[in-house]
Amino acid sequence: MARNHGSDGSTSRRDFLKLGAVGAAGATVGAGWRPRKAEAKPEKITFLRESSYVKEFDEHFNKVLIPRYQQETGIKVVYEIVAAGGSAVPRTVSIVESKAPVDAAWVQQEWLYREGLLDVSDIAKDVGKQQGGWYSEIEGLSVWEGKWKSVPFGNIGQCMVYRKDWFDQVGATTFPDTWEEFLEVGIKLKKAGHPYGMSMGHGYADNNSWLLPLLWGFGAQVVAKDGKTVTLDSAETARAVDYVRKLYKDACLDDCIGWLDPHNNKAFLTSQISATNNAMSILISAKRDLPDMGKVIDHALNPKGPKGRFHSFVPVTHGIFAHTPDPAAAKHFLRWLMDPKQVAAWYRSAQMYHAPFLHAYDKDEEWNKEPRFKPYQKVLETGKLVSWPAAADRRFGEVVNKWIVIDMFAKACTGTPTKTVIAEAVTGLKQIFG
């Protein structure tokens, strides 16, 4: 058998093996496997966030805050952006599990992995004291067993977004105040060729943000305050399910039953729907790209049900991973970020898209620049965590991520009887809550 001994100048087998060994060793050293020493000043802080629907928000962080922090401390900030739309939770879960080199993050659904987060009570308490105090409802998420596991930032408010011109055309000069009125107007609008588009698919925000408040407004709850008793099987739930089925059939675009979070933005901006439940990003996009449409969009609080008006939070909180090699450095960064010198301008860069959970910003001048954004500030007053009235714990994370409540409504819309959809949802809930 002919063997290559390298005599012709080509690589011999031994050379190849040597090369491989050297390469492997080099890769090992180059990968920087050694953890950073805590006593040494860190070279960088890695901060992870979901990309914002308002691009100015990320731009402000990149162009203003990162250079400023580097100038003041000599520490570089790496801003790792995860695409919006549901991939941030799996990403943070995998960071906690694999102890990936990320120091701090927007800790979405932190109830799933609070044990993997540092106690940041000192920062949260100081920031609250300094800036008018926190909205108490958010403490249900950030405070766990007496310790702050995250520092609240803001709520991505979810309100009713609607085409005022089309509502006017059917005689609804003010936005319907109750769910029943909302249905009546919707029937007229659908007949006029302008249906609603109320998301009921496997998204994470735009579905929960109206279906849960609607359920609560009808007097129903998923789980009791004790966090153990499943209370969904009730006459109030049945009424809410019947209502949603009718709303879907008589007032909505068929497609909305399968929508993920970006779909209602797309449908609204392409004039396919007259109303949806969403953050203020639709108006921001319209003003930028479709100025004519931007003039005829308005916002309103969720309609109220027999038991009141409710909103659900899409909260943004920042936390520090317990595995960070340098907790002091990460805490310094988070404290610096939440200082009014930084955070106020950061809030304003996105036109208060993240409504601050700090009372100091309740009457911030920024809210007056676009009066149509004011309902999003009001959401903070009636907003609840999605687990309400139960505590926000990991079990509710399962409810949300398995879309148990959402699918109860969606199945009803496809024709499954009310009793069946409630029974199926209750079975799913009992598997989680025991």
Place this chain on the structure above:
Amino acid sequence: MSRVAEATRPAARAVPSARAFRLREWLEREAVFSWLMLAPPLLFLLLFLGYPFCYGVYLSFVRRPVAQPATFIGLNNFLNLYNDAIFWQAVWNTFRFTAAATVLKLAGGLGMALVMHQNFRLKGMTRALLLLPFIVPTVLSTVAWQWIFDPGMGLFNRLLMFLDLVKQGPSWLGNPTLAMVSVILVNTWRGLPFFGITILAGLQTIPDELMESATIDGAGWWGRFRYVTLPLLMPVIFIVTTFSIIFTFFDFQLVYVLTGGGPANATHLMATYAYSVGMSSGQMGMGSAAALAMVPVLGVVLLAMSSYVRRR
């Protein structure tokens, strides 16, 4: 240099050179060298496939919420899945999705290969273009499909309305049945070139003489296809179908991007369900059990494939 040093030098050199010679000989032995060459890919597989798989098996027997210690619970995760209606819906969906998409891809791929085997102008370019769905990243093409399925602006509904076939197009992703049809359609579109090109490669190995003999014996196009082409293509068709079943059964990206498993779990597959339980809900044990539930199917497919290859 001292005399002593000079005197000892050749002897000192002789030892390492003898060692080097023995090492060289050892390395040149076929058995040693082949194992050395095999070692890197084996290590790679063990590290990036074997370790995660074994860890997944371990996780499936424990209760292991993210960031919490594991508690051994035996088969409880599997029992919970057995009693989970969503899991069974995902299983049913996965089988329907895999069966329909594979049959469509096989039929379409065979047709595509037969056409591509003919001589016509711009054949090379057409072949290259037909590979596009396979080359374009799935996430990117799926986003494009989202637009195609859009009820108001989408290509399908616009076409239907333009042809005056409907007054208002259907909701492709909002209707549970149509949503499943849509994901099957996209999977078929993406997988068709894999079938087409592989079967075309098989077609090109069939000697022309066989076709000529069959023609002389009076076989028409159907006879040539049924009794010459198809039997000779069977090994290729079997292999490509087996691979396709595996890829389709484990498909994740397409459904995750297009529907997220909705509406009302109508398109939830075992892979997307395992992901939503394990990664989104943070139940690592239960998620691993759901993912492992796919392994027996893979096992059956692999057994069928190996027994076929052995028989051949």
